[in-house]
Amino acid sequence: MSGGGPAAQRPKVPLLHDPRFRGLLVQAGTALALVSLVWVAVDNAATNMRARGIPTNFDFWDRVSGFDVNQTLISYSAVSTYGQAFWVGLLNTLLVAVIGVVFATLIGFTLGVMRLSTNWAARSFAGLYVQTLRNVPLLLQLLFWYNAILNPLPAPRASLAMPSVALSWPGAGSLALTLGAGAFAVFVARFARAQSPGSAAAMLAPVGAALGWIVAIVALVFGVSAFMGAPGGGLLRWGGPAGVYLNNRGLLLPNPSFGPGAGWVLVGLAGAVAASVAFAFWARRRQARTGAQSPVALVSLALLILLPLIAFVAAGSPLTMDYPVLRGFNFQGGLRVNPEFVALLLGLSLYTAAFIAEEVRAGVQSVAKGQSEAAHALGLRAAPTLRLVVLPQALRVILPPLTNQYLNLTKNSSLAVFIGYPDLVQVFMGTVLNQTGAAVQVIALTMAVYLTISLATAGLMALYGRHTAWAER
Amino acid sequence: MKHLLIAGGFAAFLATGAAAGTLDSVKQKGFLACGSNTGLAGFGLPDDKGVWAGLDVDFCRGVAAAIFDDPTKVKFIPLTAKDRFTALQSGEVDVLARNGTWTQSREAELGLNFGAINYFDGQGFMTRKKNNISSALELNGASVCVQQGTTTELNLADFFRTNNMKYEGIAFATADEALKAYDTGRCDAFTTDVSQLYSERLKLVNPEDTIVLPEVISKEPLAPAVRQGDSQWFNVIRWTHFAMLNAEELGVTKANVDEMTKSQAPDVRRLLGVEGDFGKGLGLSKDWAYRIVKHVGNYGEVFDRTVGENSKLQIKRGLNNLWSKGGLQYAPPVR
Numbered sequence: 001m002s003g004g005g006p007a008a009q010r011p012k013v014p015l016l017h018d019p020r021f022r023g024l025l026v027q028a029g030t031a032l033a034l035v036s037l038v039w040v041a042v043d044n045a046a047t048n049m050r051a052r053g054i055p056t057n058f059d060f061w062d063r064v065s066g067f068d069v070n071q072t073l074i075s076y077s078a079v080s081t082y083g084q085a086f087w088v089g090l091l092n093t094l095l096v097a098v099i100g101v102v103f104a105t106l107i108g109f110t111l112g113v114m115r116l117s118t119n120w121a122a123r124s125f126a127g128l129y130v131q132t133l134r135n136v137p138l139l140l141q142l143l144f145w146y147n148a149i150l151n152p153l154p155a156p157r158a159s160l161a162m163p164s165v166a167l168s169w170p171g172a173g174s175l176a177l178t179l180g181a182g183a184f185a186v187f188v189a190r191f192a193r194a195q196s197p198g199s200a201a202a203m204l205a206p207v208g209a210a211l212g213w214i215v216a217i218v219a220l221v222f223g224v225s226a227f228m229g230a231p232g233g234g235l236l237r238w239g240g241p242a243g244v245y246l247n248n249r250g251l252l253l254p255n256p257s258f259g260p261g262a263g264w265v266l267v268g269l270a271g272a273v274a275a276s277v278a279f280a281f282w283a284r285r286r287q288a289r290t291g292a293q294s295p296v297a298l299v300s301l302a303l304l305i306l307l308p309l310i311a312f313v314a315a316g317s318p319l320t321m322d323y324p325v326l327r328g329f330n331f332q333g334g335l336r337v338n339p340e341f342v343a344l345l346l347g348l349s350l351y352t353a354a355f356i357a358e359e360v361r362a363g364v365q366s367v368a369k370g371q372s373e374a375a376h377a378l379g380l381r382a383a384p385t386l387r388l389v390v391l392p393q394a395l396r397v398i399l400p401p402l403t404n405q406y407l408n409l410t411k412n413s414s415l416a417v418f419i420g421y422p423d424l425v426q427v428f429m430g431t432v433l434n435q436t437g438a439a440v441q442v443i444a445l446t447m448a449v450y451l452t453i454s455l456a457t458a459g460l461m462a463l464y465g466r467h468t469a470w471a472e473r
Numbered sequence: 474m475k476h477l478l479i480a481g482g483f484a485a486f487l488a489t490g491a492a493a494g495t496l497d498s499v500k501q502k503g504f505l506a507c508g509s510n511t512g513l514a515g516f517g518l519p520d521d522k523g524v525w526a527g528l529d530v531d532f533c534r535g536v537a538a539a540i541f542d543d544p545t546k547v548k549f550i551p552l553t554a555k556d557r558f559t560a561l562q563s564g565e566v567d568v569l570a571r572n573g574t575w576t577q578s579r580e581a582e583l584g585l586n587f588g589a590i591n592y593f594d595g596q597g598f599m600t601r602k603k604n605n606i607s608s609a610l611e612l613n614g615a616s617v618c619v620q621q622g623t624t625t626e627l628n629l630a631d632f633f634r635t636n637n638m639k640y641e642g643i644a645f646a647t648a649d650e651a652l653k654a655y656d657t658g659r660c661d662a663f664t665t666d667v668s669q670l671y672s673e674r675l676k677l678v679n680p681e682d683t684i685v686l687p688e689v690i691s692k693e694p695l696a697p698a699v700r701q702g703d704s705q706w707f708n709v710i711r712w713t714h715f716a717m718l719n720a721e722e723l724g725v726t727k728a729n730v731d732e733m734t735k736s737q738a739p740d741v742r743r744l745l746g747v748e749g750d751f752g753k754g755l756g757l758s759k760d761w762a763y764r765i766v767k768h769v770g771n772y773g774e775v776f777d778r779t780v781g782e783n784s785k786l787q788i789k790r791g792l793n794n795l796w797s798k799g800g801l802q803y804a805p806p807v808r
Contacts, residue, residue, distance in 0.1 A: 329661045417621065437582045
């Protein structure tokens with residue numbers, strides 16, 4: 001139309017020879033064929049299923065399932081419904097996928113950076129890891145980890161029990177004194193170095209430091225002699241079993257249940273988060289103004305641990321523990337981490353980490369060398385250079401394939417059935433399908449669930465990706 | 474429009490699994506597609522030369538012998554417990570002879586028909602000797618390994634619920650993985666049908682350290698299954714088993730079957746097709762039962778060489794003996 005000639009002057013062609021009309025015709029034909037294909041397939045399946053008395057609806061959803069599952073995040077038993085079994089399986093899938101993604105990312109990023117390290121040992125180890133793990137089929141790795149975990153562990157009766165350790169008061173006192181006085185000495189010595197020579201402070205400080213060291217050493221000697229000597233008065237006291245056991249049925253832990261007043265711990269935690277955010281904000285402003293840096297990570301960590309702890313003690317320690325007890329074949333009570341879960345988590349995270357490592361390496365290598373040289377020239381050391389200059393740019397390259405790895409990990413978790421972990425495929429597409437015979441519905445729903453999880457993951461990653469995209473100025 | 478028809482036809486091909494006329498389609502393709510176990514000694518297991526052997530396997534050979542006069546015209550398709558019914562429903566196999574339990578819901582809801590019961594079984598437990606128990610009622614609190622997608626899983630839950638006991642069930646995709654987990658000590662007990670317990674026990678590292686507990690906690694009538702809605706095919710399947718039973722009852726064996734055609738006993742003459750044409754109604758030839766016995770043998774012979782006295786499993790006939798010898802195996806007469 002760039003010629004600008006009126007449409008009426010276009011040469012008359014038969015309708016069938018008009019390319020636009022033919023295009024539309026072919027498109028309409030294809031669409032019609034596709035719709036009919038789907039319709040015929042669905043109708044045919046439904047007719048045949050009805051003819052053979054196979055259920056075509058979701059009536060089974062509210063019926064009693066009649067089977068048990070050995071790891072449930074929600075309450076479930078053999079008298080629960082198939083619908084509840086679905087949620088049990090789905091939550092188990094999400095549990096292993098979410099934790100697996102976190103582990104795989106941490107391990108993968110570490111390995112990816114290691115592969116580019118100047119240190120020969122680190123570089124070779126990461127290379128060997130990547131080449132080995134990504135070239136062995138995942139199912140083999142899962143079976144390997146499952147047997148590697150199960151085989152060396154003892155039976156419940158011969159469980160490995162972790163002893164509890166209690167600090168005695170004299171022991172705790174001397175330990176605290178040793179640490180406190182030592183820290184004081186170090187602080188004073190540093191302070192002394194910062195003073196101008198010849199001032200009173202500079203003269204006195206070494207004396208203070210020496211005093212601190214003396215107190216620390218005396219306290220340490222007292223503590224050690226107390227530990228060696230009097231029973232019960234030692235630095236450490238063995239306090240019997242701590243309720244932590246390890247055997248081939250899993251890792252057993254005391255199950256904490258919170259009493260009234262536990263809300264204060266949450267309040268403490270919220271306060272700590274708010275305080276950390278405020279401190280980070282203040283530190284940022286201060287750095288912008290004066291250039292001085294503050295230990296944000298350290299202060300936040302201290303706040304996050306200390307404030308909830310203080311709230312907990314102030315509320316009168318509102319915590320009771322349900323300890324696992326060996327009764328008959330197995331431990332009853334407590335909290336248990338199943339070997340199937342650990343094997344699946346290990347297998348998935350270690351396998352996926354190998355791929356993530358390669359993507360991180362590629363991403364980091366895609367950032368021009370001049371960037372880190374410029375950062376070094378500005379006086380940034382290696383770690384901040386990586387964190388502040390290289391990784392943010394590398395992330396743009398890393399993110400799309402990283403999303404793929406997250407999706408792969410989630411989908412690969414369906415191999416769980418081979419090592420007896422009750423995920424969605426094992427519980428719902430396995431047992432429920434088999435008991436109800438509703439193959440089409442169950443498989444369609446399972447596919448829809450994986451699709452939803454995948455699309456949600458991809459969507460979130462795309463959102464984050466927009467955050468890291470080039471900001472054109 | 475032509476393309477549309479082809480497309481529609483293709484979809485129909487995808488979605489239907491031969492609704493009727495299974496016998497005709499089997500005759501047409503020239504072999505029987507038999508869904509079998511992935512490997513269960515005594516019932517269906519390929520030997521070191523890749524030749525399948527077992528009670529269920531021989532049943533399929535019997536069907537092939539009746540149709541083709543050739544027991545080798547069977548293609549065995551190994552199926553896990555999880556996939557077996559879907560494979561039958563979708564028409565991937567013509568018959569499922571895979572130690573499957575006949576239950577009401579499987580017949581009413583899965584759209585299947587179970588033919589004659591070719592093995593009367595029941596579920597049991599095995600456990601390590603050093604656990605020092607002599608009854609399944611002492612399994613309170615135990616971890617139990619089980620194969621997923623079986624009636625076993627449900628019976629297990631029922632048994633512990635009925636007896637008000639606690640347990641931890643760990644379900645695996647295949648019996649092999651479940652057994653391996655039991656062997657490494659992950660479970661205190663392993664549960665499946667008693668006939669299988671004996672054969673699975675032989676796969677353990679130290680079979681003599683494990684005992685089979687006496688309780689049989691369920692009824693497991695194992696029967697070959699077909700799709701509903703094809704009564705002719707259903708009859709062929711049922712009567713293959715009945716022919717083998719009748720042969721045993723009448724003393725017709727693989728060795729003497731040719732001689733027996735000269736027999737004067739009317740029962741024998743009708744069975745072997747010397748008198749009358751009883752194969753016609755089934756869509757088979759006159760000598761259909763003769764072919765089965767000639768190529769495969771009677772039920773007693775098959776039982777004996779696959780799971781009974783002359784096999785590694787050494788299972789007694791018990792419930793699987795003829796009705797005339799105190800068992801439950803009973804066949805309607807050929808007349």
